[in-house]
Amino acid sequence: MxxxxxxxxxxxxxxxxxxxxxxxxxxxxxxxxxxxxxxxxxxxxxxxxxxxxxxxxxxxxxxxxxxxxxxxxxxxxxxxxxxxxxxxxxxxxxxxxxxxxxxxxxxxxxxxxxxxxxxxxxTTPAEMGPLLLSRLLGLTDVQEGVMNIAFRVADEQGLALLDLKDLQAMLVWVGQSATQLSLEYGNVSTASVGAIQRALLVLENQGGQNLFGEPALQLSDILRQDASxxxxxxxxxxxxxxxxxxxxxxxxxxxxxxxxxxxxxxxxxxxxxxxxxxxxxxxxxxxxxxxxxxxxxxxxxxxxxxxxxxxxxxxxxxxxxxxxxxxxxxxxxxxxxxxxxxxxxxxxxxxxxxxxxxxxxxxxxxxxxxxxxxxxxxxxxxxxxxxxxxxxxxxxxxxxxxxxxAERAETMNASPMGLKYGARLERDSAQEILAKRAEEAARASAEAEARAKADDGLFDLGREEYRNARRYQPPREAATPRRSGGGSSRGDSIAETFGKSLARQLGTRSGQALVRGVLGSLFRGR
The missing domain is CATH 3.40.50.300 (P-loop containing nucleotide triphosphate hydrolases)
Incomplete structure (x- = not known):
């Protein structure tokens, strides 16, 4: 035998x-x-x-x-x-x-x-890469170029592409930043981004979201021998x-x-x-x-x-x-x-x-x-x-x-791979990082807008105080001899009155608001 x-x-x-x-x-x-x-x-x-x-x-x-x-x-x-x-x-x-x-x-x-x-x-989109993903999605050459740009930018900015949501979020960001990216990487068409997103949606509906994620398959786990x-x-x-x-x-x-x-x-x-x-x-x-x-x-x-x-x-x-x-x-x-x-x-x-x-x-x-x-x-x-x-x-x-x-379940239960790959791992990646960036940018914009409105209000308050000072009319007094060098006593009186009023205002909350309004307006102008 x-x-x-x-x-x-x-x-x-x-x-x-x-x-x-x-x-x-x-x-x-x-x-x-x-x-x-x-x-x-x-x-x-x-x-x-x-x-x-x-x-x-x-x-x-x-x-x-x-x-x-x-x-x-x-x-x-x-x-x-x-x-x-x-x-x-x-x-x-x-x-x-x-x-x-x-x-x-x-x-x-x-x-x-x-x-x-x-x-x-x-596996992850990052491990599969743009070439195989483009093949998977049936993309045109132009769309494949946009996919390559998305992967390149994600790599340069440390945005991990671990699942379909990460890739979809990255493509949204690429579409929003098309003008800036086109100057460095070439034309980024929002129509191409939209076509890729539709293809990803079809893939997701076919169960593609199950393929992409962590923990990703490690080659060492398929290169094994048993005890015998x-x-x-x-x-x-x-x-x-x-x-x-x-x-x-x-x-x-x-x-x-x-x-x-x-x-x-x-x-x-x-x-x-x-x-x-x-x-x-x-x-x-x-x-x-x-x-x-x-x-x-x-x-x-x-x-x-x-x-x-x-x-x-x-x-x-x-x-x-x-x-x-x-x-x-x-x-x-x-x-x-x-x-x-x-x-x-x-x-x-x-x-x-x-x-x-x-x-x-x-x-x-x-x-x-x-x-x-x-x-x-x-x-x-x-x-x-x-x-x-x-x-x-x-x-x-x-x-x-x-x-x-039952026999299949028995074989699976005896395998150590169940503990390693059974539970899906979720960690911060492109989607979460881009969402945090968008949230921080929105918060910063809201704060800047609030400061701008506050500065405008304070400046308006200062102008109102100035207008009130200009409208102030002091009582007439007996004429005094003119000083050499010209200038009317009425003008001097108004200037002195405004100066005193301004000095008093600087010692009050409204005076402080006036200064902040004026200075704030100046700094904002810079």
Missing amino acids: AEVLDQQAGTIFVGGGGPDHAAAQTLLLKYANRHGMIAGATGTGKTVTLQTLAEGLSMAGVPVFLSDVKGDLAGLSRPGSAEAKPHEAFLTRARQIGIDLDYQGFPVTFWDVWGEQGHPVR GKGVINILAADRLMQSPRLYATFLLWLLSELFEQLPEVGDPDRPRIAFFFDESHLLFADAPKALVDKVEQVARLIRSKGVSVWFISQNPADIPEDVLGQLGNRAQHALRAFTAKDQKALRLAAQNYRPNPDFDIAEAIQSVGTGEAVTSLLEAKGVPGIAQRTLIRPPFSRMGPVSA
Whole structure:
């Protein structure tokens, strides 16, 4: 009997063609980080192949992250059973390919953006960045430019963008400050700001507010092993997430980008640090702008040096851009149906992606392989593509199919991730800081207005006192001789009277008000 995991040889048994082991197909762990592809029509066995590879990698101590689109990969957390319906078929298959059917469960952590079928998984707008957010929102180039300005200003002013409310508040501020910002960063159109806000509102209505927030997912929490040394299999509940395909694709691309940016270079390790399975990967490339496809290609090409193994799962290899497809050295092609001329062309192109085997026609084999069988090509020594082989995929050791709500809850309760990510964290960020600034500015404006009104009132009081002094008419007295130098006694009398009155007023509250009114008016004028 063959071993599923050969630690000494560094291989994982994938499948075979018979008891002679002549056609045994093994995945070399050393070259698993050269990425891979699982393709085939619906119902041809892609999920079984994904489950089998995830089990083998976990047994080798490699953590796995995969999305559960239909809910049936949750069975990885439970051992298979001899009482289950496919047991006899699995037993027959195990004998054919020469392995023991060793039912067992695997260490699993459930994740869910909505926090219902798994621990909440979150990120922040700041970590996702303007490029991926613009892709998520379907923004135009002009709107993406405004989004970049918002992120740049937030970074320069220390305004943390931690959730959707922060980003919405930041965009409001950018719109209000468009005139000043345009001088330094370029034109900021309020129409573009409004379009972004509408897109954010749609995203919020689709549940996007659950994705953004703290505590954000830390990569160390998906790069774990259990006490026995098995790699933890992280399963993202994606059945509901698939209803928002743009959100689904952007989140997984963000996670891949985070792995690329944070993990150190390790060259060619003896095994991957993590294996990343991207199910329904055509959603990543559908209607994607060239800049984003170029980024995916760059990540796929360079991330292998970080020890990350990326597997794209799709119905047809044609769904994956050629530049990305060229990076996928390990391949398992399940059956393709060629009912139309377009299908036949796609079939021929798929067959051309394999190293020819003189024993059979690859295009014909791709059409005729049964459920659970695939045309495989796995990298050999020195990274050379293996000759295409018709391979019976090893039956999974874990349960095929979903788990009950009670079983899922039991797995989640046993995980330490619940305590860390269960409660949402709220702290002062862009929204709160901008609100405080607006409140302080409003308070300062109100105080300045109040002081201005008070100063105007005091000045008016001073003018009234002056007018009262001018209206004062002293009683007539006997004429006195004119002083040399001219000037009337009436004028002197009025001046003296006003001076005395002013001196008296300076000693009273009204006099003090007069001085404050005059001086206040002068200082305010400055």
